[in-house]
Amino acid sequence: MSTKTNERPGTRAQVRYLRMSASKARVVLDLVRGKSVVDAAQILHFSERLAAKEIQKVLRSAVANAGHNDEVPADELFISACYADEGPTLKRFRPRARGRAGRIHKQTCHVTVIVSRMDDELLDRLRDKAAGRSDAAGNSSNRRARVAKSRGDEVEEVEAETPEVEEVEASETDAAEAVEAEATDTEATSDTEVDSTTLDSDEDGEVNAEDTSPYGDGSHALIDGDPDKMPEGFPVKGNDDSKLYHNEDSPFYGRTKAEVWFADDAAAEAAGFSKPESQQKKEAAAAEEEGDA
Numbered sequence: 001m002s003t004k005t006n007e008r009p010g011t012r013a014q015v016r017y018l019r020m021s022a023s024k025a026r027v028v029l030d031l032v033r034g035k036s037v038v039d040a041a042q043i044l045h046f047s048e049r050l051a052a053k054e055i056q057k058v059l060r061s062a063v064a065n066a067g068h069n070d071e072v073p074a075d076e077l078f079i080s081a082c083y084a085d086e087g088p089t090l091k092r093f094r095p096r097a098r099g100r101a102g103r104i105h106k107q108t109c110h111v112t113v114i115v116s117r118m119d120d121e122l123l124d125r126l127r128d129k130a131a132g133r134s135d136a137a138g139n140s141s142n143r144r145a146r147v148a149k150s151r152g153d154e155v156e157e158v159e160a161e162t163p164e165v166e167e168v169e170a171s172e173t174d175a176a177e178a179v180e181a182e183a184t185d186t187e188a189t190s191d192t193e194v195d196s197t198t199l200d201s202d203e204d205g206e207v208n209a210e211d212t213s214p215y216g217d218g219s220h221a222l223i224d225g226d227p228d229k230m231p232e233g234f235p236v237k238g239n240d241d242s243k244l245y246h247n248e249d250s251p252f253y254g255r256t257k258a259e260v261w262f263a264d265d266a267a268a269e270a271a272g273f274s275k276p277e278s279q280q281k282k283e284a285a286a287a288e289e290e291g292d293a
Contacts, residue, residue, distance in 0.1 A: 010080045010116035011070055013062035017087050018054055022109035025051045025084035029111070037063055037077045037115060055082075055111060062115045072117050080116035084109045218267025219260055227257040234261035238273050245273040252276060 087108035
């Protein structure tokens with residue numbers, strides 16, 4: 001099976017006149033020398049050096065030669081030898097000042113990769129190791145299945161022996177949930193009673209959009225749900241979500257859809273609303289200019 005190639009047994013592949021220096025190729029070759037073909041392929045695939053791509057092509061060619069010529073599968077091969085020899089140097093020049101020329105030396109190299117079959121003892125160890133891993137995985141899955149089965153059997157036995165206990169626990173759970181729901185309703189009711197920003201102006205027992213004064217004196221709800229219909233004497237628009245109000249001096253007044261109306265700025269601020277930040281800054285700047293004047 002083995003053939004002599006420059007006094008080195010194995011199957012080889014070679015690339016000649018590779019356009020890089022031999023020193024750059026040798027750095028990558030040192031990483032894969034003596035490695036199995038599978039490990040070497042992974043190392044070359046994740047290497048960031050440019051020479052790794054070219055050396056990976058040579059390795060694939062050597063593996064293909066071993067499979068076709070010597071009928072050796074790839075998983076039984078390792079890199080027994082790899083080296084880079086210097087090739088001819090291409091001499092070029094770059095024009096410089098005063099008619100001079102700068103030298104440019106473009107180096108080349110010849111890369112050779114030789115793969116050989118692992119000995120039977122090493123192959124047996126690798127196979128035993130792989131078999132041990134698969135057995136461990138199988139035992140782990142079997143153990144999980146046995147544990148799950150035993151737990152399931154135990155649960156079934158407990159259910160068969162103590163059905164009354166489960167009914168008692170279920171009734172206790174229902175009672176606890178009922179108590180919790182009652183407490184939640186009580187908290188919601190107390191929150192509604194404590195909230196002083198909204199008033200039940202129509203005395204229907206609910207605080208809703210039909211209240212004419214949802215935020216107390218100085219506020220007015222929408223008329224027939226129309227945000228553009230202004231109640232008489234309530235020119236200030238308010239937004240419930242943002243808690244901002246816009247008077248007629250606001251640049252956003254025209255495009256703002258009112259959700260509540262206020263009689264003036266004081267009523268809006270008493271209800272917890274505030275002017276937009278841009279308008280506040282503008283008014284503060286105007287006040288400073290008046291003070292300076």
